[in-house]
Amino acid sequence: MKLNWAERLVVNNPVRVRIQDLIIRWIKGVIELPPQARILEIGCGRGAGACLLQDHFHPGSLHAFDLDQRMILLAQKYLRPEYRDRISLYVGDALTLPYRDGALDAVFGFGVLHHLPDWRGGLTELARVLKPGGIYFLEEFYPQFYQNFLARRLFLHPEHDRFYSPDLHRALTEAGFILKGCLEQNLLGILAVAVKQ
Numbered sequence: 001m002k003l004n005w006a007e008r009l010v011v012n013n014p015v016r017v018r019i020q021d022l023i024i025r026w027i028k029g030v031i032e033l034p035p036q037a038r039i040l041e042i043g044c045g046r047g048a049g050a051c052l053l054q055d056h057f058h059p060g061s062l063h064a065f066d067l068d069q070r071m072i073l074l075a076q077k078y079l080r081p082e083y084r085d086r087i088s089l090y091v092g093d094a095l096t097l098p099y100r101d102g103a104l105d106a107v108f109g110f111g112v113l114h115h116l117p118d119w120r121g122g123l124t125e126l127a128r129v130l131k132p133g134g135i136y137f138l139e140e141f142y143p144q145f146y147q148n149f150l151a152r153r154l155f156l157h158p159e160h161d162r163f164y165s166p167d168l169h170r171a172l173t174e175a176g177f178i179l180k181g182c183l184e185q186n187l188l189g190i191l192a193v194a195v196k197q
Contacts, residue, residue: 005145012048021052024033024052024053025056030193031180034105040062043111043112044065046078047078047089051087059106065090067094068091117158119171120175136196139190144188
């Protein structure tokens, strides 16, 4: 599901970039990526997260996509000149990733899964493209946070089949992931590093 105007304001600002930087630093304290890792960022927005991933991990290849063509156009402008050849941007859908099975070392999703109407299908697809031992990093929000009275009037989210903490943990296990690190607040959301078995 594409972001509406209010969500674009929230995710395309300097505060969000600082938060993503802190999150990535936390991830680095939990798990290491292999040298020359092949990384994918889903729902990359204007490209700030992709630049941070390049800065912190220096991957062998970094791909980033968004469902919204406008976000990819912003990302193409946002990327620093030295990163334009290192980060591949494209318009895509998390339910149909253009990678063979087991092609990626890591997938990063900064607040994307809760936007997918078929979030379970998204998890299955992410597991498919990750190598055994591959890492899925997720930052996600629970309905208590984004379906309250005010947020429902400002932000656009799918209404049906939303996940709460037990649902997400169960679906991660069913998709073949085990958690290596997790920060969770049941009324807000979760930061987690999940490894494909």
